[in-house]
Amino acid sequence: MAEITIKEVAQKCGVGVSTVSRALNNHSDINPETKARIMKVIEETGYIPNNSARNLKRTDSKTIAVLIKGITNPFFSPAIEVIEDETRRKKYTMVLRHVGAYEDEVDVALELEKERRLRGIIFLGGGFRKSTEKLKSLNVPVVFSTIGAPLLDNESKAVFSTVSVDDMLESKRMLEHVIGLGHRKIAIITEGSEELSVGQLRLQGYIEALKAAKIKVDEDLIRFVNPNLEHYSVENGYRTTKNLIATGKEFTALFCVSDMLAIGACRALTDAGYKIPKDVSVCGFDGLGLGQYVTPRLTTMRQPMMEISRQSIGTLFDIIDEVSEHKHITLACELIQGESVWKPKGSRK
């Protein structure tokens, strides 16, 4: 099969390659007739420009990249749409790249930056990284979405932006709600990675809330998901809850650090004969749309994903356009009171 190039199109049209290039890139200085003729030939031959060559040559790309940790995280779908719309409005192009579990997101970004002449990058999700060093070598603006700023040192804060919720605080708020209803024996299912993850932060919030309420933190009620499964999956929620139940430990409420985990937890509890929330209360975190369709509706802490993404892309363009420096935005979550949390059994409250 003959690989058709711009050269051959030019020959077929009896014009020079630069003229074809002009036609392709909507340059103004070209005769409309010539352009029409060229476009016709392009249509006929099915010629498609080689992006590698384009990217290699181009100086001004007007593209930003969005990197998502995890192959396919439904949590971010709405966020991506918002970012895409705004990108288009700005006449930029967006490239979406999923970062596998085994890949380093910054490395991927570095590669992509060279390859596509990026103007900016948004990281969606993913853990905190240690290497401010590496991030610095990215010489385009970077915005982290849903990565907490509180823990960053000042040096880091000047290198990139963040838009996030305060995981620790919001988790604490969730617990305060549960404690306020009278619960004292509250279990938690979280992620136990060594990296400082949102799971860890939410665990911190849990501990703080208990301590503030003078409730003894019981290690047995802190359960970690199976790191070999997808961390925040229903299956992991189910299994971890089953294990928790198997310990025989008593608890009247269960806090899952994600809604998916909570749905799995509900299944495990229901299977074991518990009524939710009559026997056990279950709460989640994230505020996935799905949570309000399942039975019982989930009580959860909703992250303002739309607002997060809107602020993220806004911040990125502000920095690209040099109308602002790096900033760190923290947005508030909203407690959604579903039907999965109620007063503990026998409570007179």
Added chain:
Amino acid sequence: MAEITIKEVAQKCGVGVSTVSRALNNHSDINPETKARIMKVIEETGYIPNNSARNLKRTDSKTIAVLIKGITNPFFSPAIEVIEDETRRKKYTMVLRHVGAYEDEVDVALELEKERRLRGIIFLGGGFRKSTEKLKSLNVPVVFSTIGAPLLDNESKAVFSTVSVDDMLESKRMLEHVIGLGHRKIAIITEGSEELSVGQLRLQGYIEALKAAKIKVDEDLIRFVNPNLEHYSVENGYRTTKNLIATGKEFTALFCVSDMLAIGACRALTDAGYKIPKDVSVCGFDGLGLGQYVTPRLTTMRQPMMEISRQSIGTLFDIIDEVSEHKHITLACELIQGESVWKPKGSRK
């Protein structure tokens, strides 16, 4: 910021560019010492090869592409993993590309083929396309996953492979199960796009099953999702079911052509005071893991996603390696009897 290239690395090392290239690409004909020295400089300088230049130059890329319709469809996550593993085992590279709703997947493939020197392509999901013409201009093997072969003409069949389930037949089987329990007034929620979609096929199966059972097809019980929302989302299932209920039409069972729709439907029915399956039976299609965690557990037709993806990548490599021609594989679904379907109210069966 100085864009660092292979040339500068070569200079810093006092060697030629080809030596650096050799070091980068693990060539054998290079002095280990030289290589070590070069790698050290690369490390220090943070040099990263430009992929555009590489792709432009390379003739032998050993990459395949997986194109997924829709930004982030959780349905395909496990499939992707299977494909990725097998690709790695074959010492190939996989590039994953999401195709937006407004993009033409074949166009994207065409572009990617030139850009990355692809050896093969797998399409995951997406509608049937009309343009066999365009597909032919892809000069690498193509496999469609979860696209039915039955409807393809012979010409098409020689141009690409398919691995799928027989949507019409399996949908019919689902209905036979429901009818077998005694239901006669059965509603369906499906997708009403003009394109010949899986939704349309499943609707066909529904109609055939009713006809075979001598049940009159009632147009009022055939409901289409809102095309402006994500077609197979819980929200769409919820809204469409609400509309159905609002018509006042009587039905004892509801068939949703996807599990997500079914979950949304359950919510709407529950909100309206119906008990599932006592008052109304609800069944889905797909066999998402999630369906077995929600309450009630979904009765659904499970697509063997793992097997589909295994066969897809296997077929692709068979064709690449020229050990086989294009083929069309149809796999059977498995009826999962959850708790959402039971005999109709008042039935004596």
Added chain:
DNA sequence: TTGTACGCGTTATCAT
């Protein structure tokens, strides 16, 4: 084992 030189397909620059 290593270096030189050419070309991959395109866009940008500079003529015309």
Added chain:
DNA sequence: ATGATAACGCGTACAA
């Protein structure tokens, strides 16, 4: 308005 030509950064024949 159009054409010739020099890059873009890299891999690879070929020469050394």
